[in-house]
Amino acid sequence: MAKNALGREIPDFIEGYGKTKPFQGAFALKPEGYRAGGKIRCVNSTCTDKRVSDIKAAIAASGLKSGMTVSFHHHLRNGDYVVNMVIDACAEMGIKNLTLFPTALFGVHKKLIEHIKNGVITRIMGSVNGPIGQLVSEGGMDVPVVLRSHGGRPRAVASGDVHIDVAFIAAPTADKYGNICGTQGQSACGSLGYAFTDAQYADCVVAVTDNLQPYPVAPVSISQVYADIVVEVPSIGDPAGIVSGTTKVTRDPLRLLIAKYASELIEASPYFKDGISFQTGAGGIPLAVTAFMKEAMIKKGIKGSFGLGGITGYFVELLKEGLVERLMDVQSFDLEAVRSIGENPKHIEISADWYANPWNSGAAVNMLDVVILGATEVDVNFNANVNTEADGALLHGTGGHQDTAAGAKLTIIAQPLLRGRIPCVTDNVYSVTTPGEVVDAIVTEYGITINPKRKDLLDACSAVKGLPLVSMDELVSRAHKMSGPTDPVATEDRIIGVVEWRDGTVIDVVRQLKTK
Amino acid sequence: MRRTMLYLPGNNPNMLTRGYLFGPDGLILDLEDAVAMAEKDTARILVQHFLKQGEFGKCEVTVRINGVDTEYWKDDLAAVVPFPVLQGVRAPKVDDANTVKIIDEELSMIEDKHGIPVGRTKIFCLLETAKGIWNAYDIASASPRVAAIIPGGEDLTADLKTSRSSEGTELDWARRMLVFAARAAGVDPIDTVFPRVTDDAGLRKETEFIKQLGFEGKSVIHPNQIPIIHDVFNPTEKEIEKALKIVAAAKEAAERGQGAVSVDGRMVDIPVVKRAEHTLVKAGLLEVK
Amino acid sequence: MNTAQAGTLESMDCLVTVSEAASGTGVKIQITGSSAARFKSAMEKKVSEVIASMGVKDIEISIQDNGALDIVLGARVEAAVKRLMGGER
Numbered sequence: 001m002a003k004n005a006l007g008r009e010i011p012d013f014i015e016g017y018g019k020t021k022p023f024q025g026a027f028a029l030k031p032e033g034y035r036a037g038g039k040i041r042c043v044n045s046t047c048t049d050k051r052v053s054d055i056k057a058a059i060a061a062s063g064l065k066s067g068m069t070v071s072f073h074h075h076l077r078n079g080d081y082v083v084n085m086v087i088d089a090c091a092e093m094g095i096k097n098l099t100l101f102p103t104a105l106f107g108v109h110k111k112l113i114e115h116i117k118n119g120v121i122t123r124i125m126g127s128v129n130g131p132i133g134q135l136v137s138e139g140g141m142d143v144p145v146v147l148r149s150h151g152g153r154p155r156a157v158a159s160g161d162v163h164i165d166v167a168f169i170a171a172p173t174a175d176k177y178g179n180i181c182g183t184q185g186q187s188a189c190g191s192l193g194y195a196f197t198d199a200q201y202a203d204c205v206v207a208v209t210d211n212l213q214p215y216p217v218a219p220v221s222i223s224q225v226y227a228d229i230v231v232e233v234p235s236i237g238d239p240a241g242i243v244s245g246t247t248k249v250t251r252d253p254l255r256l257l258i259a260k261y262a263s264e265l266i267e268a269s270p271y272f273k274d275g276i277s278f279q280t281g282a283g284g285i286p287l288a289v290t291a292f293m294k295e296a297m298i299k300k301g302i303k304g305s306f307g308l309g310g311i312t313g314y315f316v317e318l319l320k321e322g323l324v325e326r327l328m329d330v331q332s333f334d335l336e337a338v339r340s341i342g343e344n345p346k347h348i349e350i351s352a353d354w355y356a357n358p359w360n361s362g363a364a365v366n367m368l369d370v371v372i373l374g375a376t377e378v379d380v381n382f383n384a385n386v387n388t389e390a391d392g393a394l395l396h397g398t399g400g401h402q403d404t405a406a407g408a409k410l411t412i413i414a415q416p417l418l419r420g421r422i423p424c425v426t427d428n429v430y431s432v433t434t435p436g437e438v439v440d441a442i443v444t445e446y447g448i449t450i451n452p453k454r455k456d457l458l459d460a461c462s463a464v465k466g467l468p469l470v471s472m473d474e475l476v477s478r479a480h481k482m483s484g485p486t487d488p489v490a491t492e493d494r495i496i497g498v499v500e501w502r503d504g505t506v507i508d509v510v511r512q513l514k515t516k
Numbered sequence: 517m518r519r520t521m522l523y524l525p526g527n528n529p530n531m532l533t534r535g536y537l538f539g540p541d542g543l544i545l546d547l548e549d550a551v552a553m554a555e556k557d558t559a560r561i562l563v564q565h566f567l568k569q570g571e572f573g574k575c576e577v578t579v580r581i582n583g584v585d586t587e588y589w590k591d592d593l594a595a596v597v598p599f600p601v602l603q604g605v606r607a608p609k610v611d612d613a614n615t616v617k618i619i620d621e622e623l624s625m626i627e628d629k630h631g632i633p634v635g636r637t638k639i640f641c642l643l644e645t646a647k648g649i650w651n652a653y654d655i656a657s658a659s660p661r662v663a664a665i666i667p668g669g670e671d672l673t674a675d676l677k678t679s680r681s682s683e684g685t686e687l688d689w690a691r692r693m694l695v696f697a698a699r700a701a702g703v704d705p706i707d708t709v710f711p712r713v714t715d716d717a718g719l720r721k722e723t724e725f726i727k728q729l730g731f732e733g734k735s736v737i738h739p740n741q742i743p744i745i746h747d748v749f750n751p752t753e754k755e756i757e758k759a760l761k762i763v764a765a766a767k768e769a770a771e772r773g774q775g776a777v778s779v780d781g782r783m784v785d786i787p788v789v790k791r792a793e794h795t796l797v798k799a800g801l802l803e804v805k
Numbered sequence: 806m807n808t809a810q811a812g813t814l815e816s817m818d819c820l821v822t823v824s825e826a827a828s829g830t831g832v833k834i835q836i837t838g839s840s841a842a843r844f845k846s847a848m849e850k851k852v853s854e855v856i857a858s859m860g861v862k863d864i865e866i867s868i869q870d871n872g873a874l875d876i877v878l879g880a881r882v883e884a885a886v887k888r889l890m891g892g893e894r
Binding site: 527528529530533562565566569 | 816881
């Protein structure tokens with residue numbers, strides 16, 4: 001057992017995970033050697049059609065066998081049919097002992113629980129939430145889940161930590177030779193950013209589509225040079241669950257209040273000038289921050305350079321109005337974003353690798369000025385936990401949290417201090433996802449709390465009259481006063497989750513909950 | 517300052533906890549219309565706990581009690597008046613000076629019993645009937661406790677046997693009458709609520725109108741209305757600049773022992789300086805004297 | 806058995822149900838809901854304080870919590886007990 005750079009106890013070896021590398025600091029570990037790769041293929045003109053008849057034929061043709069690793073991407077979100085379809089088929093074909101390697105899972109995937117219980121899936125590397133998170137937290141899997149960020153995942157693949165045997169790509173549009181397009185078809189989801197690395201590194205790539213079009217389709221996201229098999233199915237997803245309608249700015253007064261403070265912090269920062277770049281995602285508070293920033297940008301005549309990450313219609317509006325010059329889109333959240341990425345050359349599709357991988361020649365997050373994030377809890381050292389709920393159960397994937405925090409010049413966590421009685425600021429977070437060294441400020445309904453290491457930011461904010469600055473000491477003592485002392489989470493010794501920092505070192509572990 | 521007085525439903529823990537965070541000038545913990553008949557007892561206890569231990573920031577704290585024609589109002593007063601944080605009560609359906617006197621006497625009795633200086637608890641009178649509006653001046657001057665008079669919205673409209681319009685035609689005369697009565701009696705005229713909580717443009721227009729009539733502020737039913745109303749009532753940058761100049765010149769003159777000064781070639785006397793100071797107070801640049 | 810309730814299941818509130826208990830059975834507290842996992846001890850302490858301050862010795866209290874802070878919890882318990890003693894509903 002060793003303590004990592006944050007003082008967290010990390011065993012040298014974790015059953016089902018292997019030897020650990022303890023977290024050494026956000027930018028400490030430097031890679032060596034060469035990238036890993038998938039199997040070399042050779043396809044000649046004897047093959048002009050990669051189609052097979054159905055999903056089982058695709059699985060058979062892919063060479064997928066018990067014990068292998070299968071990967072999926074989550075652009076179809078809660079509307080996705082592909083993960084359940086593939087795993088159901090594997091179960092029927094007697095394939096067992098699979099490692100599931102999704103970019104994220106959603107509520108719709110709770111059907112996988114039966115396949116975890118019957119041994120079809122024995123390991124998950126990726127976010128687990130809702131009922132699957134609860135199952136894992138209570139010890140429902142023998143092997144710990146591995147949580148990686150959106151950038152940590154392609155890093156793990158490219159560096160050889162994870163080898164993908166078969167990648168299944170949900171393709172809203174495809175042709176018979178495996179060119180894939182995300183912006184057309186009844187299941188259009190826009191960007192296919194998370195699927196790129198899987199397509200590049202898997203031994204076999206299967207495109208699953210419900211909109212087969214004549215060769216060649218255009219535009220192309222992922223090209224024929226990566227796809228080995230194409231399979232047409234009646235439907236890859238439920239459009240209602242894939243994209244939301246219009247993304248509207250919240251009218252909830254608490255969220256608006258927090259968003260207003262966050263926007264005031266950004267305006268006070270040295271980054272609020274021409275060329276500002278930002279990522280705000282689709283959550284209620286971040287979206288409202290964007291709305292307040294838009295007002296401020298117009299008022300002060302400031303124009304931004306790019307918006308990054310998950311893109312909403314609200315960001316598209318900023319692009320159209322010339323308040324940002326480009327959108328770099330790894331995931332398109334709503335109909336407007338899907339339409340825009342298909343039509344507007346200034347709205348570009350980027351892969352997760354491009355977006356956030358710490359081990360390439362420079363990810364987009366490095367160019368980011370400001371990011372607004374959330375968290376279940378943040379501690380007095382500004383360490384943030386996004387993976388577990390207050391009761392200790394795994395609840396959320398890491399998403400781009402670590403990567404954007406590490407990349408952005410100003411990382412803001414904006415969150416109500418209290419969700420009911422549960423405070424978001426504590427003495428020591430239950431589990432660390434993102435270290436305090438890359439978190440610059442917390443914004444709550446009680447004001448703006450700046451990480452003391454950012455004295456420059458503190459000075460900039462103190463110079464602006466009327467900014468509600470609250471020290472971390474004040475904030476945490478307020479949380480104590482209102483919520484009272486917390487009872488410890490009752491856990492077993494067994495580790496059920498390993499939280500990797502984006503460089504593959506272990507930043508924390510999550511232990512099994514004691515059953516009541 | 518009473519630009520905004522925000523109603524907080526008396527049986528709603530969420531709003532009672534967070535209401536002050538939205539930065540209104542005043543809070544009205546509501547035991548009357550926002551509370552169902554069957555929950556009058558629990559709301560009263562909840563409001564008591566908040567008056568005892570809750571946080572209200574810099575807000576002026578008041579409680580809206582039930583009307584003197586109900587069985588609740590005396591219990592309401594007995595429950596809330598003893599707490600030092602309470603600055604006043606908002607009384608509904610005040611029709612005449614006598615209603616004020618009844619409440620005044622009850623307040624004096626409770627204050628006396630609890631060793632509170634008699635007269636500490638102010639009364640904010642809601643004039644919700646035609647009769648109440650007609651008696652506005654008498655009500656405003658019925659007791660030194662009266663801090664403000666406020667026209668009713670829905671109830672008054674009903675009493676006038678008309679309906680609420682977006683232009684507020686039906687309330688027009690009542691509003692003007694109320695400003696005159698309040699100013700004549702030396703109390704604050706505060707406007708009624710704007711009920712359409714998602715109509716930001718409508719709220720801005722109405723607030724501009726009532727500010728021009730002479731109102732000090734407005735009652736508020738949703739936190740999102742606060743920034744809009746403050747924006748209307750806050751002095752403009754030009755007004756602030758001018759006020760700063762006047763106050764600075766007056767201070768300099770006072771230091772030199774001079775009475776009158778001139779700013780930009782215009783003589784500035786005491787009322788002008790006072791108005792400039794008032795502007796700076798509203799802009800948050802000067803503490804209330 | 807005589808019971809009474811106060812509170813709601815709205816956010817930051819709780820629904821308190823109190824029942825008369827036979828003399829000598831003491832105070833029994835049951836807490837379920839969103840904060841129970843991490844704040845049970847703090848909540849039990851608050852409830853016990855309120856009960857003691859009201860001079861009640863034997864009672865059963867069940868709390869369905871949706872994020873009530875102590876200030877709210879105290880008010881709801883007090884209201885429920887007052888209703889029980891007053892014989893309301």
